[in-house]
Amino acid sequence: MACLANIQQRNNLPVRRLICDSPTRWNSMILMFDHLLQQEEAINKYLYSYGARADSGELGIFLPRYWTLMHNACRLMHPFEEVTNLMSRSEGAISDLIPYVFFLEHAMRRVVDQDVEQHEQEEEEELISYGIYTATYALAHALHAMMTIAGKAKNQLSNFQQWKMPQSVCCESCKAGYRKVKRDKESPCCYDCVQCPDGEISNSTDSQRCFKCSTFEKHNHNRDQCIPKDIQILTYKKSLSILITLFSLLLFSATVAIFGTFWKCQASPVVKANNPTLSYILLISLMFSFLCPLLFMGQPSSIRCLLQLTAFGVAFTVSVSTIFSKTLIVLIAFNATKPGSKLKKLLRTRWSITMICLCSLAEILLTVSWISSSPPFPDVSIDTDTVVLVCNVGSVPAFFLEIGYIGLLALTSLATAFLAKDFPDRYNEAKNISFSMLIFLSVWTAFVPTYLSSSGINMVAVEIFAILSSSAGLLCCIFLPKCYVIFLRPDLNRR
Structure with missing residues (x-):
């Protein structure tokens, strides 16, 4: 740990010790992850400076994808920690349970959904989603009513044709490595596909945004996956x-x-x-x-x-x-x-x-x-x-x-x-x-x-x-x- 503390001091990072989880403390896992994420830069510099390579398995649990996993785990566990602390107070009541459940559901949806739009587009997306939900709900009730009376009015349904899902006629789906950018003053279904910038990727079709690779990773040729950066040193083979x-x-x-x-x-x-x-x-x-x-x-x-x-x-x-x-x-x-x-x-x-x-x-x-x-x-x-x-x-x-x-x-x-x-x-x-x-x-x-x-x-x-x-x-x-x-x-x- 002394070497890690030296690297923290030399890089003007906060000098903190790493902690382990404890089976007797319910929140020890999230505290351990928080301390690790705070020292992500120092730990990576320590490992790479002593020759650990991502492609050789020497990084162990500190591979870039595991850092991402820890980030997501903390984002998922922090709302539970917050609710647990609130429910543990002396003034906590059973009537608070239902609001807390809705709060946790909303928090989990935001963590799991990786294709949310940027902050300035969230309100418009919620309105569109609610409109689609309302229209689908009404259409489902109408179809249910039509099928209920099918036995009484078969002739009236003879001209009814099956419908298909509407498709956008102004653009095609954006493939992985690109993100959707809405066109100004046009329908929400019309958008442009813009390639992710350097150091960022998108790994799904019709992605609303690109995700940045970690410090020790770069994008691949298609910009749909983060791969480890090449390690350079002066060796006798070059x-x-x-x-x-x-x-x-x-x-x-x-x-x-x-x-x-x-x-x-x-x-x-x-x-x-x-x-x-x-x-x-x-x-x-x-x-x-x-x-x-x-x-x-x-x-x-x-x-x-x-x-x-x-x-x-x-x-x-x-x-x-x-x-x-x-x-x-x-x-x-x-x-x-x-x-x-x-x-x-x-x-x-x-x-x-x-x-x-x-x-x-x-x-x-x-x-x-x-x-x-x-x-x-x-x-x-x-x-x-x-x-x-x-x-x-x-x-x-x-x-x-x-x-x-x-x-x-x-x-x-x-x-x-x-x-x-x-x-x-x-x-x-x-x-x-x-x-x-x-x-x-x-x-x-x-x-x-x-x-x-x-x-x-x-x-x-x-x-x-x-x-x-x-x-x-x-x-x-x-x-x-x-x-x-x-x-x-x-x-x-x-x-």
């Missing part, structure tokens, strides 16, 4: 998921190959000049960034949602803070050439790693505060024809605060690299870092409005694209020029 997986593994393999190249050529001038330790840290963090999209595949769960929305934040923070450290070292190196400069102490690798740890620690603290206050959780996104299982970020401000912090680090790295872009050195990578940070900031700046305007699978695809494209931009802009020098221009790979 073409989009296969493309994302291949692209992610390809970039991961390229990063591993570059790491191996740098490790093998760590004695070369082009690797030494760019701080091999920081390069290794950056490459390892990019490996994790390229593997993050794989967490978006499959059935969402609490652990998976927690990892997929926080792991890439920490990986990106390590990457950007490492780039910031590399850029700052380049800037300090060209300003520490003066004799006796104290800035040379900052060129030590230990100081750079300390700065990376501090920047990453700030991101970790933001993530911990996010998880402790409103962690990500499995959720459902309702579209017109599908139910999409996604991970809800929980706290949207915390999610964008994490991205904003990474963007601030990237903006600081861009400003620092811009200051060092004109320093004269063969292995000065400030220009490459500037270009990579421009790509990084452009991708995540475009990500924010696109993410907010998307929903369902599109939202997940936008996030995966931002992760892969920004990571690929860092890998290509910073490391491909070095690989070009190592493999194709060895003449430049010298002191």
Whole structure:
């Protein structure tokens, strides 16, 4: 029940416990149904977010048709509960019994009859029905009188012909999937057949109105039956998921190959000049960034949602803070050439790693505060024809605060690299870092409005694209020029 309470809170629904019926209380059944119907949205979201499917029988009694059955049962039982409460009062009398019986009969007729007109047509329909009843009653009496005197006046009945039920000559019956709409200023027998709108059905001929399908159902092709909506998740069987997986593994393999190249050529001038330790840290963090999209595949769960929305934040923070450290070292190196400069102490690798740890620690603290206050959780996104299982970020401000912090680090790295872009050195990578940070900031700046305007699978695809494209931009802009020098221009790979 704790999971259900969490879903109720996250979706701004009243937090209430479910109750069971009791054999010692006469109204416990209707109270149980009332509590279930009040939590219909929360229960459905809980079941669908944990993978229950309507077509596999995993929903049990919570199939859409059973919700409809509970709604009708409550509509049928509420009048009895009301009458029972009234009769249980101390001032109740036996003379109240007959009015209560008529009240119950009227209430049951309204529940059972599924083809009543809308509220504004009810009075006119009652008048027409009463007129038809009166005419039929009079006709029945007349026929009875005629048949009574049949033995005395046989000749007078010789010309009597049997009659047939009158048929409408202005329109035909409306089939299932359509509803009747009365024509203005014409006979009540004349009407138009209008197809039920999206999400609604009618399952009988000459239906006066259409009935809306539940949130997790849609109409079929003929609009005469509600069927379960298709459930969408990113699985490895779909073409989009296969493309994302291949692209992610390809970039991961390229990063591993570059790491191996740098490790093998760590004695070369082009690797030494760019701080091999920081390069290794950056490459390892990019490996994790390229593997993050794989967490978006499959059935969402609490652990998976927690990892997929926080792991890439920490990986990106390590990457950007490492780039910031590399850029700052380049800037300090060209300003520490003066004799006796104290800035040379900052060129030590230990100081750079300390700065990376501090920047990453700030991101970790933001993530911990996010998880402790409103962690990500499995959720459902309702579209017109599908139910999409996604991970809800929980706290949207915390999610964008994490991205904003990474963007601030990237903006600081861009400003620092811009200051060092004109320093004269063969292995000065400030220009490459500037270009990579421009790509990084452009991708995540475009990500924010696109993410907010998307929903369902599109939202997940936008996030995966931002992760892969920004990571690929860092890998290509910073490391491909070095690989070009190592493999194709060895003449430049010298002191």
